[in-house]
Amino acid sequence: MSNYHIKHLEEYYQVYRKSVRNPEVFWEEVAEEHFLWRKRWNNVLQWDFSKPEIKWFEGAELNITENCIDRHLNTRGDKTAIIFEPNNPDEETQHISYRELHDRVCRFANVLKEKGIGKGDRVCIYLPMIPELAISVLACARIGAIHSVVFAGFSSTALATRINDSECKMVITSDGSYRGAKTIDLKSIVDEALEDCSSIESVLVAKRINSDIKMKEGRDYWLQPLLDEAYHDCDPEVMDAEDPLFILYTSGSTGKPKGMVHSSGGYMVYTAYTFKNVFQYREDDVYWCTADIGWITGHSYIVYGPLLNGATTLMFEGVPSYPDFGRFWEIVDKHQVNQFYTAPTAIRALAKEGMDHVEKYDLSSLKVLGTVGEPINEEAWHWYDDNIGKKKAPIVDTWWQTETGGIMISPIPFATPTKPTYATLPFIGIQPALMDENGEEIKGNQVDGRLCIKYPWPSMARTIWGDHQRYKDTYFSAFENMYFTGDGALRDEVGYYRITGRVDDVVIVSGHNLGTAPIEDAINEHPAVSESAIVGFPHDIKGNALYGYVILKETGESRNHDNLRKEINQLITEQIGPIAKLDKIQFTKGLPKTRSGKIMRRILRKIASKDTSNLGDTSTLLNPEVVQDIMDNVL
Ligand code: WT7
Numbered sequence: 001m002s003n004y005h006i007k008h009l010e011e012y013y014q015v016y017r018k019s020v021r022n023p024e025v026f027w028e029e030v031a032e033e034h035f036l037w038r039k040r041w042n043n044v045l046q047w048d049f050s051k052p053e054i055k056w057f058e059g060a061e062l063n064i065t066e067n068c069i070d071r072h073l074n075t076r077g078d079k080t081a082i083i084f085e086p087n088n089p090d091e092e093t094q095h096i097s098y099r100e101l102h103d104r105v106c107r108f109a110n111v112l113k114e115k116g117i118g119k120g121d122r123v124c125i126y127l128p129m130i131p132e133l134a135i136s137v138l139a140c141a142r143i144g145a146i147h148s149v150v151f152a153g154f155s156s157t158a159l160a161t162r163i164n165d166s167e168c169k170m171v172i173t174s175d176g177s178y179r180g181a182k183t184i185d186l187k188s189i190v191d192e193a194l195e196d197c198s199s200i201e202s203v204l205v206a207k208r209i210n211s212d213i214k215m216k217e218g219r220d221y222w223l224q225p226l227l228d229e230a231y232h233d234c235d236p237e238v239m240d241a242e243d244p245l246f247i248l249y250t251s252g253s254t255g256k257p258k259g260m261v262h263s264s265g266g267y268m269v270y271t272a273y274t275f276k277n278v279f280q281y282r283e284d285d286v287y288w289c290t291a292d293i294g295w296i297t298g299h300s301y302i303v304y305g306p307l308l309n310g311a312t313t314l315m316f317e318g319v320p321s322y323p324d325f326g327r328f329w330e331i332v333d334k335h336q337v338n339q340f341y342t343a344p345t346a347i348r349a350l351a352k353e354g355m356d357h358v359e360k361y362d363l364s365s366l367k368v369l370g371t372v373g374e375p376i377n378e379e380a381w382h383w384y385d386d387n388i389g390k391k392k393a394p395i396v397d398t399w400w401q402t403e404t405g406g407i408m409i410s411p412i413p414f415a416t417p418t419k420p421t422y423a424t425l426p427f428i429g430i431q432p433a434l435m436d437e438n439g440e441e442i443k444g445n446q447v448d449g450r451l452c453i454k455y456p457w458p459s460m461a462r463t464i465w466g467d468h469q470r471y472k473d474t475y476f477s478a479f480e481n482m483y484f485t486g487d488g489a490l491r492d493e494v495g496y497y498r499i500t501g502r503v504d505d506v507v508i509v510s511g512h513n514l515g516t517a518p519i520e521d522a523i524n525e526h527p528a529v530s531e532s533a534i535v536g537f538p539h540d541i542k543g544n545a546l547y548g549y550v551i552l553k554e555t556g557e558s559r560n561h562d563n564l565r566k567e568i569n570q571l572i573t574e575q576i577g578p579i580a581k582l583d584k585i586q587f588t589k590g591l592p593k594t595r596s597g598k599i600m601r602r603i604l605r606k607i608a609s610k611d612t613s614n615l616g617d618t619s620t621l622l623n624p625e626v627v628q629d630i631m632d633n634v635l
Contacts, residue, residue, distance in 0.1 A: 002036065006277050012415045012425070015528055019429040021457070026429060027056070027458055031269050035308075036071050037062045038238050040266075047456045049483065052476045056243050056266035056316070056458045061234030064245060064268045065142045068307035073096045080312045083286065084131050085331055087178035087318035093334075096131060098310070101138075104131075104227075106234035108139035111226045115202045117170055119144030119237055120495075124151050125167040126159060126190060127467065128177030129317045132206040132223070133293050133305050133492040136172045141245060141264075144237035148247040151294025152177060152184075154577045156192035158257075162249050166259055166465050167199040171222075176209035180322035187213045189625065241265025247465050250476060251515035259465030266458030267300075268308060269298060270406040274427060275305030276398055278583070279368050280413050285338040288314035289370075295512075296402040297372055300459075303343060320346055326357035329388075335362035341370035341398075343511035344380050348432065348541045349587070351383040351492065358387055367414045370396045373511025374543045376500050381420040399423040399499050400515070403475065405459030408432075409497050423498045431455040434491060435479050446572035448490035450503055451475065452482035456541070505601065507536035507544050512579050514546070516601075519582075522547065522575035523568050528556025533591050533599045534582070537608040545583035549630065552587055561587060566595050584608070584635045590626035592618065602629060606632055 002548050006012050019026040024044040029180070031037075032042075042059035052380050069443070070077070077099040084094040096104070117123060123145050127133040133149075140147040163171065173190045187205060191214065194200055202221045205213070239245075245264045281287060287306055292298035293315075306313035314335060320328050328350065330552040332340060369389045376384075376397055385395055394413040400406060408430050409423040416424050426432050434442045434449030442449045460483065464471040478484040488500040502508065505516045516534040523532040531551040537544035548568070556564065569581045592600040603615055607630055618624045 004030070004273070004276060005280070006412050006415055006428070009415045009417070009508070012428075014170060015428055016426070017546050021433055023429055023455060027269065030058060030273055031265075034272065035062065035067050035268065036068070036485060041241060045456060049456075049481050052472055054456045054460060054462055056263070056269075057241035058457070060265055061210050061238045062202055062239040062241060062265055062268070063144075063239055063310075064264055064304065065105060065138050066236045067268060067272075068304065069098060069102045069137065072310045076310045079310065081307060082131060082134060082579070083312060083314040083335055085314060085316045085318075085335070086321065087180070089323065089327070089330065093390050094131065101135070102431075103232055104135050105138045105142055107227050107230055108135050109142040109231040110230040111204070111223070112143055112145060112170070113234075114137055114226070114230070115204070115221070117143065117145050117168060120159040121145045121170075121237075122148055122166045122168040123415070124148050124150060124159075124163050124171045126152055126171055126173045126186065126208065128152050128174060128179075128186070128208065129315055130174065130208055131207065131315065132172075132174070134315060136305055137246075137293065137299070142234055142236055144239050144243065146244050146247055148249070149294050149299070150249070151292055152186055153579060156189045157575045158577055159189065160193040160196045160258070161256060163193065163197045163200065165249075165256065166247050166414065168197075169199060169202065170202050171200055172204045172206070174206040174208040175213045176211045178209060178317060180319045183209050183211070185211065185213075190322075191216070207489065211286070236372050239264045242462070244462070245300065248299060248402055250296075251513055251518060252482070253481055254505070254515065254517040255470075258470065258474070258517070261462040261463045261465050262405050262459065265520075268304070268407050270457060270459035271305040272308035273302045274406045275301060275311070276309050277412055277428070278398060278410050279311055279339040279341070279370065279409050281306070281311050281339065283310075285313060285398050286312050286335050286365075287339040287341075288316070288335070288337045289341040290320075291341070291372075292344070296405070296528040297341075299408055306477065322349060323325060324357065325350060325353040326360055329361040329363060332363055332366065332385070335382070336365040336394045338365055339368045340366055340371070343373040344371050345374065345510040345542055347371065347376070347380045347384050348543075351380060351387075352541065355387060363388060365388070365579075366393045369393045370398055372398045374508040375501060376421060378420045385420075394418050397423045399487075399497070402459070403461045404429050405461060406457075408453070409499075416464070419492075419496055422492070424496045426497070432489075433482060434489060434495065435482070439479055445493050445495055448488065450479075451485045451487045451489040451497075451499070452479050453485065454482055507546060508543050509546060509579065510542045516582050518576060518579050518635075519572060522551065522572045522580075525575075526568055526571055528552055528559060528564060529568070531591065533601060533604055535601055535608050537584075537603040537605070539583065546580070547604075547635075548582040549588050549591055549604055550585055550586045551589065552590065586630070586633060586635050588626070588630050588633065590623050590629070592624075592630070593622045594621050594628050595620070597622070607631055610634070
């Protein structure tokens, strides 16, 4: 189909106009021509943002794994589906063909069934970046079980919260994981979590580090012997287009993490279509996204999007700094990677290490470079463009969210002229709007406002697991008849978008979405702490880092502050994970509050960012005197 692969800017505008003039006709054509459906839809789209209710391809039946795997077996059976590059470069790379992937997914699916998992059951996957992670995701989808992948850097408390929220029946984990020079004992984190999880009936354990772990009789099973016994074929469960495919948790500005629910049909259509166009994938290309499958980027653009296109997708187990800072470029060279997709925080960290690590390797295979997760600063953009793409590989700065399921604003390489720090134009079918504080849409160019989306797209999350009201309140209540993203953005003179950052209490640290409230909750559990407030402040590598203002109880005041700082970070590590640790902790006597008792984070943010020239009028605060005191003691 002509509009599957967009090749120049004129064509982009043509297809874009068509896609927004009549979205249903447009998406119907894409859905018809590129996928295997067991039954056709009755309606392409039914929607009502006031409820909110969104249904794409209602009445259709499919199985996404049939589209990711079976469909390719005739033409691409021997093609490599997944390249597995281990943490340690001395360990052998694995190439998993589509045929082998089919076999391994089917066997895994049969193991799940044998352990009592069926359609609609929730399965928690807590695994490092090893092939079993992608395979278990697909095995769940094969039998219609809903996967809930939890990033294996989260703590046992965070894991337990997520397992309990969606009442998972099973956990899939490993005996441990490699991370650079370290090993992590994943199984004991799971054991600890499961002390508080009554819904779990069984645990499957993949062997990775050969450590000596405890197995609980009747609950824990080694995976491999079960796979060895399993039957090699497994008919795909036929799913309704609107049946949930997975749950993925993301942090909100308040409360517990939100289990975003993604559907089967719409998610399939949109991730496949965006992958093809945003990365301009061609049949023999090798594509590598460095994210972890524990995040949405990995779900949509390591597993589903690439496999739906019959692509070769690389999975890397390790970290960019091991055995040295050349590891990414060594992998690009070794596998002649054509599309490379990473986060600004990684680019900044690697840029800092200098060119020696880059120059050793041949990067000439690279055709498209991508970034995602946070705004990319101009310096990092140019470093990436000059030194990695050698000015020949366009950079796609892709803006999207866990909630959106797929890329929403991005250049199309070789079609959209790029502009540093700009995500540029809305993707096909996406209708952004900038809104002012009074709820009015800001039309025209050279404006900024709150970024909303006016019209449904196929891969949008359908609800929050177990809390539809919260879904409505968070995304559909700020502006009437609009999906509110939580981000601010500006639109330049030609209509390009630049994302300026969160306008709520979420801070993006190293591309990870962190709500401040759960971190404050963790800190406040410390017996010496009476109150706290967390804000983000600019950081050279991480984009943002976390700054904590902490009020101590009288009993805590005499304690050694450095020890307290360590204990607070320890608590955060236990409750959430090391990614949420604070860079700076300032002990203070008070926090600036409005008369209604709301903490004025805007002021705290400015102080932490050392940007106090324009604090605004502080005289109306309940306690204006604390502002000076906080400024005097800023770290
Ligand atoms: C938030 C969503 C989508 C995959 C990774 C993050 C920020 C994401 C960009 C970008 C500026 C970006 C936004 C967004 N963000 N991509 N290209 N430029 N900001 O998913 O954890 O759900 O976080 O990440 O603030 O709202 P997530």
